[in-house]
Amino acid sequence: MLALLALVFRIFGVQRANDVFIDEVTYADFARQIAHGHMPSTSGAPFFLHPPGTYALNGLVIRVLGLEGDPMDLALQLRWVNAFLGVLTVVVCFFLVRRLVGVHSAALAAVVLASDPFVLRMDGRLMMETPAGLAVLSGWLLVLKLLDLERGRTRLWLEISAGLVFGTAIVMKDMTSIFTVVPLLAAVLWRRTVTLQSAGRILACSLIPYVAYLGVVVATGLLPDFVGEKSVGVLRMIGAVQMTGFNSVPGVDFTGRLMDLASRFGTSYALLGLSIVGGAVAALSPLAKRRLMGLFSLFTGFVGVYSVFFGAAEEQFGYCVVLAALVSLPVAAAMLVKWHRRLRPVVLLGAAVMVVLSLVLGIQARSVVDDGLVRARDWMNAEIPGSSRVGLTSVTGEFALLPHEGWDVLPSLRSLRDGGADYVLTQGRQLSEGYGFASPEFLTWLEENAQPVFTFAGPTSGDTVVWKLDRTRLDAAVAGGLVLPPVTGGYE
Template sequence: MSRALPMSVAWLRAVPLWAVAGAGGLLTVVVRLIGWGQGPDVFGDEVFYWRFGHSVAHGGFPRDHGGTFWLHPPGFFYIEGGWERLFGAPADVVSGVYQMRSLNAVLAGLTAVALVLLMVRVTKSTTVAVAVATVFAFDPYILRINQRVLIETSTMLWVVLGFLVLLPLAQRATGIRWRRRAAAAGLLFGVGILTKDVAALITVVPLIVAARFVWPKRRSVPLFTAAMATVPYAIYVGVVAWAGHFDDLWGNKTHGIRRLLGMAQETGFNSAKTPSLNQRLTEELSNFGSTYALLALAVVAVVPFLRRGSPPQRLLGLWYVSAAIALAYAVVKGTLEEQQLYLLIVPTIVIVAMRAHLLWERRVERRRRGPVSRVATVSLLALTLAWSGFTYAGATSEPDDGYERLRQYMVEHVPAGSAITSMSGSASLLLEDRYRMGKWFTPQERAREHVAYVVVPWRIVEHNISTFTPGEARQLTQQGALLFSFHGRTYGTVELYRVPVPPASPVDGRDG
């Protein structure tokens, strides 16, 4: 390891591994909590996931106003419930979302700790582990997912822990204790699946393939691990069936499979209601340029590990390939949502770091190639961190909490129970505990409901994600007076208008 370390970071050899891992985890948490409460702005899924966690704080299945929730398994929601029991129930929906964002920051920190330990085990290099932890802490896409109340952060934690526990068996699967380690790894994978079903594609699937390419003479190791990964979910299904909800679970899961396969395009970039993937990638290039570069490099970096890598390298390579194939299918035909990339970007930085370490070792062994590999490796890390740091600085320099500020303004100036026309589902979710929210547009509808206020997040409207067209939004807001305005990165300009209530007599116009 000492040969692979440049002199400037050789001091890392003297630092205990637990301190390096702890520092990586602490850095990850701190980065996610800087500017906490000022963005990113809240969006609809966060409210739903907070509600599900809030509902199980005192037991029972996850539920919402619409009834019990079965689309996703409940693992993350029970973690949320425990977090709420630990720190107390929030005062309102925004406080609840921020409370669970702090939970995800901690889960991300634990993921960074696991990544440090994983990289040291597979590369024997503390320097590589520190680099991976730093990239994980600052990567703009990873930050976006970790800073929101999304399931994927907790899912990836269990997956990384599973590979960390399993990796020694890829090096040597002998002895009477291998079953204990394999069982522990399988149960960790199983908890990941219990937070998000699709995690089976990046745990169970690579394990089955590994029976041929990693453990050809000890196939019982990956197959036993894969079998143990099904145990937590099987227990969950058994409890649901015992409680009499199996039919509801089955109906939701079959519908979820149809969505995963693309047979039902209700959400995501492949649905007709959202901007195209190409448009979104172009818009986010300035933010996620370093992430895109890592994704492109991993496609090439994984090849040598699959062809002639050590068993641990091949196992991690199969993890990456499984995630890449799953995402590629989602891009072409399935339901593709932004947060799904998180299941690929984490194994991506692992693969790229492993390849960089391999190039650095060759620099030591083959002096003539030293300048090229050294400059390429250091330049890649420097460019990635510089881009990520620049994006992070820009994101934290200006607040992006328009919906929270809107709610505070309305609590002070808009009477509770007022009827409000909302052009965004997220805005409705944040305000419906205090106001009557709807999509009332025509004079008849607004007269019937006595609508005097309109909330408009202009980016949602202009991107045709709202049920209102830009022309309809302008037509309605031109009738009123602007009360509140805020410009942020997430929703553009968020505005509140007071509009005159039409007379009760019916007039011609669109109804419904």
């Protein structure tokens, strides 16, 4: 029943509830490359920022199902893969929490996970976090199972299996090592929650998938490229280099943005904030398996907090934090009730409110129509003459819509004039907040001097608009010295 609930939430609106995200079309293109026997690359250079586990999985799906199309079409089709993996994550979460605190708490946690609006947005897009998060929780479930066993063949096989599953998570997204390897090492030191020998066997097996990946890198002579790009990735993660996320854009009010999104992701933000609290309480439990999950939630929550204040504050970092919170909070709640019986009504009320609000926000998240970029593309293909020149102004527009005859990235008034553009496509939120190529002032100029011929309003991108340019006004503006250069992207 829980799986069915999770499935309904994920398949409803799978291609229309979330506007296309830049990472999706990039990952879809990587999957297509692997499906054709090539290493992932972008702009002609090997891509090593993330390991290829999720791309290989989706590449296999492309090969088996014979999927075709441009990167955006592939991304929309591959969203179904994450939808079904998200269902499995809900099931694994149920079994994991049931092993910790019982079936009733497990059912409540699974309902929240099935309907959580933030998790639904990740599961409803082609993101690495969904398969990686499933592998993380599955590995921990195997670890909890082996903690109940004495030394023997069955425990050894579970250790090997847990290590390989953790390794699968790491080869899907190497940042998950903080959610797997680090808590396991800490568990050896914290009240001998896990024995050194058992942790050693698990960690040794977790290295196997990544070592195999490195072997391919070395065999192809790409180790220097790997080291160079991974070095940049580490600097980005710790915040020494700000290239993506809220912290990379000056002038964006992160707190204000969170307040604006609270009506859509309020319960998700509560889980993100409580991950450390739940983990700290669970880590004090006299039961080893509860302490272990407390450490998992504690370290995962620390990563989320660090990324917000110092690192690359990308929303996808919160996915595993929500998963960890839904594992540790039921444990913390059970411990609080045991310590203070009077808190039982408060805890039950809090759980009921969380479940109801999550269901309401989940229904809201899946019923919204938010596919502005797809609609804009279809409208331009149908309504704009084939000889027209179209200027694109955002990173997502570039990766999702190109190559296309007559369309090009033209994110300044001068480039629009020099490129002979007749139309220009903008996504309001990205440009106004500094996430696109074009400047916010560029959007203001269009509002005053161009004619909107297609408009779609959605919660992700704001107003997605196709503007018909007045060439007389454009030429006069540039001749008068009004260039409005791009804010990023290296374009003139």
